[in-house]
Amino acid sequence: MTLISILVGTLVAGMGSVWLAALLAYALLSRFTQHLLSLAAGALLATAFTRLLPEAFELSVEAGVSAHALFVALLVGLVFFFLLDKAELWHHGHEHGHDHAHSDAHDHTHEHAHHTHDAHHHHHDRSHHSGGWAVLLGDSVHAFGDGILIAAAFVADPRLGIAAALAVMAHEVPHHVGDLVVLRQTLSNPRAALFKLTLAGGVTAIGGVMGYLLVGALHEYLPFFLVVAASSFIYVALADLIPQLQKRLSPKETAAQVAWLFAGIGLVAALGEWAQH
Template sequence: MTLIYIVLATLLGGVASVMLAAALSAPLLSLIVRHLVSLSTGVLLGTALLHVLPEAFESTAPPHALFMTLLVGLMFFFLLEKAELYRHGHHHEHDDHHHHHGFDADQAGRGGWSVLVGDSIHNFCDGVIIAASFLADPQVGLVTSLAIIAHEIPQEVGDYIVLLNAGFSRTRALVYNAISGLAAVVGGVLGYVLIDPWQHYLPYMMVVASSSFIYVAVADLIPQLQKRLSWRDTFLQLFWLVVGLLMIGTIVHSMH
């Protein structure tokens, strides 16, 4: 059953994001993604700091070793993104928020394939994280999956817009995005097969998962929110961020 949960969780993020991108127009997608970035910031921080890290520190693993793992994890994802293998683009052409990450229309032809490669590796890592979380505890796996799905939707939709700017047709962009999403399933299955014999190291893997969430939220999402906005837009940012935190807080409280 654990393997089934892992496969379903890894499939859901990619499928949900691709279906959303297929159903909505580009201008509407840009509007929705703006709010989802705030929501996923709250969900990622809430999952890492309110659920996964406390669960890891309740294990018998030494706290100093877990903190060292957290530091190494943050550095690892920093270096991975430096190599453009773990990018978190939420690019919305002409959305007036300048989330371009070097992929404007004149550069998108070169950047489309880079996005697909980076997104595939990112999805593979997410699959491994989901597998480790379910193996540690089904409840941890559920909350971790929700956090990843909440982040995957705005990321995949943003990548879809980049591919359209790169000259891909809607159908081709959706198909390639879906194929990229399947990398999460591969990561989940491999993670299940390879991690299961190493149960002793699951607290450390949970901390690595948390370092991924914290890095994405702090290094990628929050800088996107730090724009000079009207009071209304600032309120909406805070509103959706708090909604994300409350969602995770409510789930964690009900589980306990």
């Protein structure tokens, strides 16, 4: 039953985020992407601090793991995701280093969904097919990791698994919006772009199965898996999403931004209360 739940959760998080991103990218792009960034940031932080980390510390008592070791794992996880992010940015900058300055908008779109409009406006050259493959490869690797994290959460508690799957989907939607814009520039067929990105999202399920087998065999290390999952969500929220929201806005726009942020937190809290009944 746990494996079935993991498969459903990973498919919803992986492929569902791609299809929702396609809807936003093709129909409602400019208006709702910023709201989704706020919602995703709130959901990720709430999932990490009110779901994953408390569960990890509770399990650590049973497994005989010290709180100090978990905090070290959290620190290592944050530094690891920072270095991974830097390596990916360096690779993209090196790959397109001989392009004109507009390639910066293209590269940053892959990392940050709020540059989607700029990338669409500036990146008209359809000859950069390698960029499309870089996007697909990067998404596949990232999706595999998401699957492992979701599986770890489901093994610990089905309620954690549901929260983790929804949080992954929420933060992947803005990311995939940017990816779709890039792929539409590198592939002549928009349907092919959506199909290939959907396949990349489907890799989440493969990661989920591998995570289920791995976590089951190494159950005593489950607190560390949960802490790494939390560090991933915290890093994405604080390094990728929150900085995009830190810009000068009108009072009305600021209020809407804060409201969507708290909506993300409330969504996770409501999910936790619903799952307990």
